[in-house]
Amino acid sequence: MAEKELSALEQLKASRNPLRVINDIYKEALKKIPLSDDSISLLKWYGMYPHVNTNNLEEKKYFMKRIKIVDAKINLKQLEVLATIGEKYAKGLVDFTNRQNIQYHYIEIKDLPEIFALLDSVGLSSKMASGDGPRPIMTSPVGGIDPKEIIDASYLVKELDLYFDMNDDRFCNFPRKYKVGISGCGRHTAAHEIQDVAFTAFKNENGEVLFDLTLGGGLSKSKQIAYRANRYVKPEQVRDVAVVCAEIFRDNGNRFNRNKARVRHLINDWGLEKFVNELELKLGYSLQEGLKEPKITPFENRTHFGIHKAKQEGEYFVGFATNSGRVAGEDLRALSNICNKYDIAGLALTSTQNFIIYGVKENLVQKLADEVDALGYPYEPSPFRARLQSCTGKEFCKFGITETKEFAKEVVKELEWNHPTFKENITMAISGCGNACSHPQISDIGFIGTKIRDENKKRVDGYDVILGGHLHGEKGSRIAHKSGVKIQANKLVDFIGELISSYEKDSLGQSTFKEFLNVVTFDK
Template identity: 80%
Template structure:
């Protein structure tokens, strides 16, 4: 195949006609024909992954479906449709992800035409929600709403996403996924430090808004904090820089080794200077030199829980916590009903598996907050609930060694019950495998799924413990360090409780639990 020639799969991706693919898949499934690799690749392009684990025969007919939220927001009509899908087609199993998307489980191929029609009716899509191409862009959940934001970057997010979507024939054959962040949030909630390419707004001494360009961040097994490119980008340059970075990755990313097929590996192979020079060559102009990193918010302060005055006069927005990102279908429907009851503008997703309801009349804010709280989604959450993240886990993921979502929900409840007086900021992540999709690598306490021996010598579900992860720009960020300690799943809550108790007994000269975790040495 010629270098620029699209394969049949790529042509079908670019055809914008998923129903033909779905009809073929359903027909073959009815005849008992297993899914081909091509079909699986196409389904991923439309945000679908087969349920891998579970019942060997029954579970094979089900899929996880991810919906792309371009600016993290769902208006009232969109929220109502999403709630309908969750209840009627996903068996009430809904997850909010750390990439600000919604995932539905137990989706069947036969229901896809109806689901696609529902999504299209309110301007939503699952195209390019996953697969080897540009992923949904990380941004502020309250862009255009937060009075403290540096700039409302929502229009830039939409501009870049629209460009990739309109030119998908050029961007549907990446070596692997490509993750971008574009944010004007004053609290830096888009986590630019772990994106392939990110644009972080700041104001210079002349009060001009610029974007600090960072490259080559990412987690998984080859985890790395992004480098500053030492370049500032103007708002009108953001789309062009995002596109040429994508072209460079498409043209030069490693296609021989999937484990090396990420932007960070290419930057590390070439060197940062060469990569930046290639950006400017393709742009046809030099970017503004930017040697000074903007002041970046510490990771634990990147939250918007509670009731806040919005930029719009007479309106508020309210931040709520989930429990490990999972939302029952009936709760999702209740959220939609409550938003409609108070005529709120909509609901948006944060990068920590939580959510914000925006466009709430200030006089209604407390009443709405109390009704959502009563569902089990607090606006003043405990430290354990506020920042505990979990991945899909063994329940549905082929890489999962341990079960995570339902387990993590129980962990939160037990931690709250056993440590009612603990009030410090804390991020805990529970991951079902070493890929770390729940971000244990940047958490205060990370639990990475593995098999361990219990006291009787049986192999059971357990976790490798890593400590001290943090985000705060290029210089202040750190990847969590390995402790060499393993805990069984049944002992995880006690392990956290013992850490808290040891800190309270002797803080080792540290003023916060977060700093203590980066200092303490654990007994193996």
């Protein structure tokens, strides 16, 4: 274990009170010198990253902060507090992430005591929202709400999250992050194919609910679709299996090379059979053999936009689209006010940077839908707005090469204006670097930030174009392929427009734009 990891861990164990740790870091920050690696490691454990992509000393005092949303759902009191933090401490910059969390910008260490107190008052936390440990668990945003779900897995998500939280001294110092998905969603919205460990519910021929276990998925630079473990897991086994997988990764993951420090690399080194054997050995029992993959929903259909009847008598839920995940602080306040006005149950975050409002009374659902739509969050969005994701970009991320969030918002608006009749269901992503946090590798059209030379030989923001990514279970998923095309950022909208025009003129024998993107080629 690296020396700096031990040092940070020892500080953490010395105090369960985060403010004691944060206070020492604040004193360090006041000296206006770069924070130590230990301090940054501890801040990450509380969901914070420095705004380091700047040479301005004044700007270096700011941080990005993530709030962990357990089971993807936010009640009305929590929504009010999240809106307050966005307005008061984050300069109104709030992002919905593709891991179903809230992310703020412009947070200062001096404000953390007040922020922690606000979060604690409504049962929220930022602990383990980032850093080298278990990340927030992916799940269905409509667990317990959608009448078409296979099982409400919310209780399993809460149970596992609580276990990690209560045993944080055992699970805060992994080789790298550990991502779990648990979902009973009939539309498979938790994207199990790209999780380190995932449990996907289905019903067998006897009507029994089981979870299909998948292992070793993930994106970033070492992208990989998860393997089926060929094992089925009973609901009462889910927590134990997830914990044992975490222990195996903690104890055997690569601590010498962070580029190889993920569950998928361990499985690739060992082989799937050895990993599963070790899992069952540590469990003390064998899991049920499961050679057949459940029927899986194609990626583009994993949405809940629009107005839907809920399980609860007389209630509905409504799915809305953001624009690339960014929600202004004043909009979050307006959403909070609307939700209180209609006395709904809560708001849930999706894995595609969008949101759902649930617990809406039947006689009020259309009024609520129209009011949120008028705020700029449509419930019948264009395909561009519905499924275009973007990462933080160079505005706030040290790895960012290109600006993404505000750029992506303009891209969406221009595409909607230029192609009002285009209705095919596609996915797109704009990423500021090769780490590709916005998931371009599984999108129909992906853009990865780079620098290119313009016609005047000047270095400008540009993008590598990748095409044809898709999620559809173990056999039907594919990582997007390189197109060989690099484009300037200011020509991105035109490039997409040309693709649409080419498809409308000659579909290359394909029945959908999605299929066309997987076969189209370009002159080099």
